[in-house]
Amino acid sequence: MTRDELSRCHARALAAAGRLRLPLRSRVWKGQAGEFQGAGVGSSLDFQDHRNYVPGDDPRHINWQAYARTGQYTMKLYREEVRPVVDVVLDASESMFFDPKKAERAAELFCFVVESARRSGAATSVHLVRGDAVRPIPSETVAAHRWLDDARSLKGSDPSLPPDLSRIPFRGNAIRVLVSDLLFPGDPDPAIRLLCARQGSPILLVPFLQSEATPEWTGNYEFIDSERNSRHHHRIEPSVLRRYKESYANHFALWKNAARRLQCKMARVACDADLQTSLFAEALPSGALETVN
DSSP states (O other): OOHHHHHHHHHHHHHHHTTEEOOGGGSOBOSSOSSEEEEEEEEEEEEEEEEEOOTTSOGGGBOHHHHHHHSOOEEEEEEEEEOOEEEEEEEOOGGGTSSHHHHHHHHHHHHHHHHHHHHTTOEEEEEEEETTEEEEEOTHHHHTTOHHHHHHHOOOSOTTSOOOGGGSOOOTTOEEEEEOOOOSOSOSHHHHHHHHTTTOEEEEEEEEOHHHHSOOOOEEEEEEETTTTEEEEEEEOHHHHHHHHHHHHHHHHHHHHHHHHTTOEEEEEESSSOHHHHIIIIIHHHTSOEEOO
């Protein structure tokens, strides 16, 4: 993808972030000061309760009107305002960028997640992963359209390996968003459990092509292994095509069942419609996103 193409993807992501965002208000936060309600008490304008004065309390929060009536010092308690925590992970496997439509959708989803987190004032960390290679990048590089160069330069020991999420320093009590096509073998449980660890709230945003799910192959084809950049000749008979479609459907059924069981929000986002249409159709109903108030 060119810098101009990345710029257009980023613009579409910003437009979508004006209508949809990560589900930040669906949970109680703890941590740094911000605009979202937390689990404790703080100094916002949102009144919560009263309690008796204790030496050392901030006198600015004494309820002087109550003192005038009762002669007893009481404190006004306010809802703590905190800053959400969002960890963003992009699967930089070659299969994410092999097809131009899928590359655009992957870029749009990645930019959308980062910009949605930044707009909310969240403490945002961003990591790129390809197999066992992991690289943190500043969130500012997304708006500068430099992130794809970093993704392309990642070199793992085996490019066909699943993304190794164990190498990412996830933070506690964070929303953790993985943007990946999930086209790698293995049991989905370990990956989702890593996203859930330490009270994480996992979200999977999965770009997919209809031509991947329901191809109409027949006859002789040359297939390209996008991860290893190798070519293979195959003759596709109806029985072979049927087995492929069944395997593809079973693969994502495993991911959906694991996500449901482990309380992970998962949305497969089609590449064939525009970004906002696909997000409203898939990500909003699944709870992976919420509307902007």
